[in-house]
Amino acid sequence: MTDSTDNGTESADDQPTRTPPPAQPNYDNTFDAIVVGAGLAGSAAAITMANEDLDVLMIERGAYPGAKNVFGGVMYTPTIRDLVGMDGAPIERYVGQRRYAMLTEEDEIGATVNIGDWHEEPHNDSFTVLRGDFDEWLADQAVEAGATLITETTVTDLIRENGYIVGVETDRPEGALRAPIVVLAEGGNSLVSEGAGLKPAPDRKDVAVAVKEVIEFPGDSAQVIEDRFRLGDEDGAAYHYFGEGAAGKSFGGAFIYTNDDTVSVGLAYRIEDSITQGINPEKRLNEFKSHPAVAPLFKDARTVEYTAKTIPEGGAEAMPKLVHNGALLVGDTAGLVLNNGVHLEGTNMAVESGYHAGKAVVEAFNSIPATERTAGATAAGGQTARADGGMVIPSSHLQSYPDRLEESFVVKNLEHYEWLIHRVTEDKELLFEELPAALADAAAEYFAIDREPKQVHGARAKERVLGTLGGLRGLVKLGWRYRKIVR
């Protein structure tokens, strides 16, 4: 404080050049791009553009980036590591252990995967994080790169002139702001993009609802977690559960992720099922937490946070048009989430899409000669695209974004698993109800200790499973139907 007060004293004299505030500051067309939402996709886009000297403004509705963001979650960081490195990133634990388990109403059959390599850097780029901390950190990296961030400001609409998106409207007084490019990174509940007609309102079969609790244990919560999940100081666990005991009679699953001294537990399933099957998310989550195979993990736990959120999960088919005249859609807004039971991934795709979108914008700016950067020159049909003569960028100049995304793991993964989602939907009862029950019965049979020979038990176990699948032929058919899962 001593130093800073000293500075204050000196600078009274160093200030002849100070200009008093203008009566009406105006930032129309002073930023090259406006990013709506400082989540993962938004910050990744902002970092990419700011790194190439574009003037970027991020507009975030929360009190700080991440304040309201909900996810499981495991953050997948390959692209973030390339973009800004992971130094100082606020992570909770690296994922050293995964478990996939089927639950019937009473039984569990599962497998734990614990790979030696995951315990070494970069830890398979999988970390449990708290989004409130992580998103704020990532947005800070964008600010360090030169972007501007304003918070507590909600974008309410887009400004459109002659077929071009030319800026945003916000909830603040004199809240309109113009810029040549708007990147929509508003997450899955994309009211702005839908309201402006850049994407259709989602079909309810393409939307999952997720509920999540953060819980902690009395006493040394971190130690309790390490003991119960068999973890060290820094590694964490990611558990995924399917079957009736997890998400009830719906298409979905449940998850448990360990943070440093709290645990995230939740479930995600199709909104459609929540309506047609009458599932109450809160009740379903409590049922999952009290499943006999799960309850011991949560003994004495208390809930410190409860949240609910939607996840787009239409896959590659439900992906909206990604580029428009003057606008791009990224992350969950573009429907880029993989949620198929085995995978629940959106963070890596959000960052990857933000990165490619940012690159495309940079290329667009570089490809349009300064002299052509005004409305009259670029708008088709000779009409003036912008009343104020500001620069516009037609969607054709942004095409490299969808092209690159198509080539990246993002669309490849979505397409690859598209069929899986279809198959699983068709086979829902078999996979989520009948098969887990059969496997549990079979296991009970197989491991039964009584006075009958093991061979007899083995045969009955096999019969129980094959009976459910429709005999050996049924098993082969099922294997064929799902062969691509390991391809």
Add this chain to the structure above:
Amino acid sequence: MTDNWTVVVGIKQVPDEDDVTIDPDTGTLNRAEAAAILNPPDRNALEAALQLKDEVGAEVIAFTMGPPTATPVLELAVALGCDDAALISDMAFAGSDTWPTSLTLAYAAEYFDADVGIFGEETTDSSTGQVPPGIAAHLDWAQLTYVADLDPRPEDNQLLATRDVEGGHEVVAADLPVIVAVGYGDNDPRPAGLHRKLYAETEFEPMELDAEALGIDPDEVGLDASPTQVGGMDTADPVEREQEVVDSVEDLAAAMAEEGAV
């Protein structure tokens, strides 16, 4: 009066109350780690000043006496619509209590040739409420306290104030120059406009004023010039109370009779 009024607004940075904890070992308030915010009652002071700007075109200048780390409250003032803002900062001010604080702010009001000085009811960290009346006393200006609403009368060189009093309200008129303390929560503060917010957060640098600039003799301010002394702080441990649940009124009466309470 022909030229427009100059209105100064005093604002202060305080620790966010929701964020302040008590260190259980030392019993002291842990303010350092709490987020620093604008003293909430000062929102109402700024709103009252900006209404004078809307109504009679007053020029509004916000100031704070504090370290340079207090600059964000000045940015907020400019974002909300103040024409300018000043940081009043000097080593000589360190340790000032309400007396030299009022004196310093009185000098600042004179420095800006203010017609009206508007302040909050009190701060949420020290909450003495002494600063605005202190300034009026130093300057020998009129003062209006617990003001709910202002009605400017430039033609009469007067400011009318509605004050909440028990059982109703009263309207008081004061000749300029005048010091006003606005009641906490008595008006509805406006949000910052988008472009002003952008300007304030990205480009604005406050004016900086030290003791010399204000014409203050360093001996008049600071710790040595402060008549109050903080003797010490104590935390009170909550007393464990016995608890007992009784099921009916009869049981309660019986229990009280047993204790000899009735």
